[in-house]
Amino acid sequence: MKVTFIHPDLGLGGAERLVLDAALGLQDLGHEVSVYTSHCDRNHAFMEIKKGLIDYHVYGDFFPRSIAGKFHIIGAIVRQLYLSCFVPTDSDVYIVDQLSASLPLLRLRSDSKIVFYCHFPDQLLAQRSSTIRSIYRLPWDWLEQVTTAVADEILVNSKFTRSVFAKTFTFIKRTPDVIYPCVPIAPSVTSSHMATLIAPYTTVLSINRFERKKNVELAIKAYAKLIHNPSVGAEDKLALKLVIAGGYDPRVSENIEYLSELCTLAKDLRLSYCLRHPGESLDTIDPQINVLFLPSITDSEKTVLLENSRVLLYTPAFEHFGIVPLEAMYAGTPVLAVNSGGPTETVKEDVTGWLRDADDTEAWAKVLYKVCFDDEFINSSYSKMVDNGINHIHNNFSREAMADAFEKIIEKVIKQKHRPPVFLADLTLFTLLFSALAIPIIAFLLYSFL
Structure with missing residues (x-):
């Protein structure tokens, strides 16, 4: 036809x-x-x-x-x-x-x-x-x-x-x-340069368009709570990076404004950051920075980030569906998402990820601590959650x-x-x-x- x-x-x-x-x-x-x-x-x-x-x-x-x-x-x-x-x-x-x-x-x-x-x-x-x-x-x-x-x-x-x-x-x-x-289940091309950049670090990832309705500030606030937690050691803080990536169109004023607002929020929360503008190259990541902003990432960079992050933070409330959590699970990355909208149909609590209220930053920070620093969870349950996510996508969300x-x-x-x-x-x-x-x-x- x-x-x-x-x-x-x-x-x-x-x-x-x-x-x-x-x-x-x-x-x-x-x-x-x-x-x-x-x-x-x-x-x-x-x-x-x-x-x-x-x-x-x-x-x-x-x-x-x-x-x-x-x-x-x-x-x-x-x-x-x-x-x-x-x-x-x-x-x-x-x-x-x-x-x-x-x-x-x-x-x-x-x-x-x-x-x-x-x-x-x-x-x-x-x-x-x-x-x-x-x-x-x-x-x-x-x-x-x-x-x-x-x-x-x-x-x-x-x-x-x-x-x-x-x-x-x-x-x-x-x-x-x-x-x-x-989620397209097919071999993907990865960016070896991006893989080299993030290899030394534990990465917490957020991927969304730079729009206010995506509520990306939740990811920054939860990460800030974790970083400023006295029980997290200095070396662990340096090793943990928050990557804020996603779609960015310079023709859209909201994209420009929201990216600027997020950078200001990071600064207000005493988080150092680096911004790679679209079209620019990034040779190294300063070990001292906390947050890396990557607007307009390529498909290959996105693949590397999804495959090598510890957890995906998916922050929109009442999202219609939300494809990024599925991409993350397929790449072997558990998902922490808002407990409303489409993700409630795709993210399985304690099986492929977690669902938490959008206004409970403390609850988000607790999950982050668990997935990044809880040795018992990391050694006994994390790999099983990774496998659960991959199987979940293959069985239910293939092209x-x-x-x-x-x-x-x-x-x-x-x-x-x-x-x-x-x-x-x-x-x-x-x-x-x-x-x-x-x-x-x-x-x-x-x-x-x-």
């Missing part, structure tokens, strides 16, 4: 990783697969994109993402609508994720079936810091709901997201199927398992004869876009001539 994925920005995030793995998995099953996106920078993309292992097409990157730093939702919708004008109309199925606004247009252009993968309702991610902003979001929230309802099949990434979906999209009476993201699940959904949706109604979504989309474009023009004309 011919399968076309439609994704807003093919960068380095968890959503992009899922789309790429699903596309490659279906391609391995013999399907003709292509990915359409509004943006893809080969220098800021996963290795499979750089190597050309998947067919992808970029349309509409010239459209601005926002207007004067505002109205991001309008920019995103316009970019996706333009992109959707170029997808092939002879596809058997479109698999769309993140943004549902173009689903009515896809129905208008083609008889192809539509599967929508909801990572999390967008309206719950939008900021509502004022009454005006909340009122502004209302029509776009409605648009998200009525356009999502146009999909022939709706998927979510976890049972947690499914429960949130039901509470948020009350207009939609269907129950989405769950397809968990996967093959995810691709099989997608294939079954595609086969199911192809056979469906009844399709959801589209009129309400068409009307809402036209009204909102007309208003968004016409009101500024009318205001400008009135201002100019009156």
Whole structure:
């Protein structure tokens, strides 16, 4: 079958990783697969994109993402609508994720079936810091709901997201199927330089995009409690490093601001740090530093860090799913995660890791002490936990398992004869876009001539 994925920005995030793995998995099953996106920078993309292992097409990157730093939702919708004008109309199925606004247009252009993968309702991610902003979001929230309802099949990434979906999209009476993201189980390329850098140390690792919702400050605070614990000797303190790594895009102001805030927090907590800016090289790690910030790590560096760290700290609360804990377990690193959201479905307490409350820094520090300095645990239980994590991923979260699940959904949706109604979504989309474009023009004309 011919399968076309439609994704807003093919960068380095968890959503992009899922789309790429699903596309490659279906391609391995013999399907003709292509990915359409509004943006893809080969220098800021996963290795499979750089190597050309998947067919992808970029349309509409010239459209601005926002207007004067505002109205991001309008920019995103316009970019996706333009992109959707170029997808092939002879596809058997479109698999769309993140943004549902173009689903009515896809129905208008083609008889192809539509599967929508909801990572999390967008309206719950939008900021509502004022009454005006909340009122502004209302029509776009409605648009998200009525356009999502146009999909022939709706998927979510976890049972947690499914429960949130039901509470948020009350207009939609269907129950989405769950397809968990996967960990690519294949030989990986590692960075020998990074391995040499961290080899002398015991590494505590945090990998997240540099966004405030990721709550990375929890990792820094827990590490600070451990480092400043009087029972930890001076030599042990020098040997223990916290590495804060992850996705970083210099085009995104929040990434820049949050990285700066984290550096300031480390300084305030009396932690010395080193920051390797994107594109810079790091020849050595000063033994005196506590925290190493590594924005925009490569895939090979990420692999080394995951394979050689003592524990992964996964700090987001109410995370929709969370792929990094799975990557860590597959690499043989136990996980300490927040006791909410997706990780409660993937991290097994005292089997593959631990779950603790996001506001209990003391509890996090205690687990860190156990996994870093408790000789009895390290000698008797740690290796078993490592094996448990690896087996857990192989048995439940392989790319093959995810691709099989997608294939079954595609086969199911192809056979469906009844399709959801589209009129309400068409009307809402036209009204909102007309208003968004016409009101500024009318205001400008009135201002100019009156």
